[in-house]
Amino acid sequence: MKLPIYMDYNATTPVDPRVLEAMMPYFTQDFGNAASRNHEFGWTAEDAVEKAREQVGAAIGASSKEIIWTSGATESNNIAIKGVANMYREKGNHIITDVIEHKAVIDPAKYLEQNGFRVTFLPVDKHGMVHPEQVREAMTDETILVSIMHGNNEVGTINPIGEIGKLCKEKDVIFHVDACQTFAKQPIDVETMGIDLLSCSGHKIYGPKGVGALYVRRKRPRVRCEPVIHGGGHERGMRSGTLNVPGIVGMGKAAELCVQSQAEEIARVTRLRDRLKDGLFNRLPEIYLNGHPTERIPNNLNVSFLYVEGESLMMGFSDIAVSSGSACTSASLEPSYVLKALGLGDDLAHSSIRFSIGRFTTQEEIDYAVERVCAAVEKLREMSPLYEMAQEGIDLSKVQWAAH
């Protein structure tokens, strides 16, 4: 087993060697511009891009014509949200999303709010789920767009996308899904799920960073987005700029590989994730699972370890790469807005760790992590005044803290 161990697959993934291999020729040999219509170099590049479009479309039951290349899911979300808002502003000015979306959805929505749109940020339940009834109740005659994520990147909860999609179809409202964490890794069908726009990214699926895609429905209904980036009218006018051919080839290959092993990989990763969960929960008292107990992406485990602070805990197993909702690890000095939206107190939010595993995680690594994490929690609890007070029977919520 090689150290350090990577358990932060929700943040990004390594490029699969097979993906890199597929990309290589397009840097030096087949380096043409896919928009060059008059020579071999351009045609080769264009063929490669079209093949990748099919590979990405196939992962979600879409036609290749409905795939727009972008620089990543952040850009895809921006085109979907701002693009639809600007295109359909005559029809209405109301947008529905929720409070635990990725910032790449929240920030464009807030931007629109400052520019004359009305945005409803739906609350989530204690497991981080949005319910279709909430969406139904929030809809008005002015609603033009609903944007709800598939799998949450922090707590892993999977939303009932199919039901929300059905509702949007009934009400003739455009439905966007940020599927960054589930694309190609979970079964998705844009037809049966009623999805009109879907964002995804290369680097979450063992492809390269800096490439992503946006699915834009072409029939029933034909959805249009105003571009965010102007300049030449590439990608059906929705996203100008010379295409990142090697990146696109890599994303296509990555999507294909994920789809090929999807069912086995879900089973394997679920088993490893549950082994990690059971290992921690069987040994440590007073730890809590964040996110939905069953409706969650298989590779994510988010746990709050009461009485210990997340950043210090991460220091205790510095040879395992994870992330934390603790304020100390973020630039804002605020604990995770996602965990707070689930109703966690700041103390539990400060105590959270997100483990996320993937294709290259082994059982040996899981067992090592269980051992290291438990030892660190036990050591830090011995050092924790909160643990000591709780052992003495003091109700921590009733203490008058000398806050600073």
Added chain:
Amino acid sequence: MAYSSKVVDHYEHPRNVGSLDKNDVNVGTGIVGAPECGDVMKLQIKCDAAGRIVDAKFKTFGCGSAIASSSLATEWVKGKTVDEALQIKNTEIVKELSLPPVKIHCSVLAEDAIRAAIEDYRSKQSRLAGAETAAAGSR
């Protein structure tokens, strides 16, 4: 952001972790911070009859820098009189541990914890002195 080697050393080998008897009149206890803010420090001192700190213990809920700051504080107060200990400045902790700007609040909290512990010790001592005077008067 990487931690300084001194922070790592205090984190891995914290000095003086533990608790002193908070009901002992020669022990002063300071608890500062709040769980919602992500850090709580408990620092305790024990003094001899001359008011010199002979022992110090801490427990901290907080990031590595908070743990290191309180560990260092217990090291520094030991052997000092309470008046000398009150002279310890958070900036000295920052310097010793090479804390980055975002972690300065950890050193401030450690300074506050020293002060709170001394305050508690002094108020216990003056209550004791008051009780003794009262006892002497009634005699």
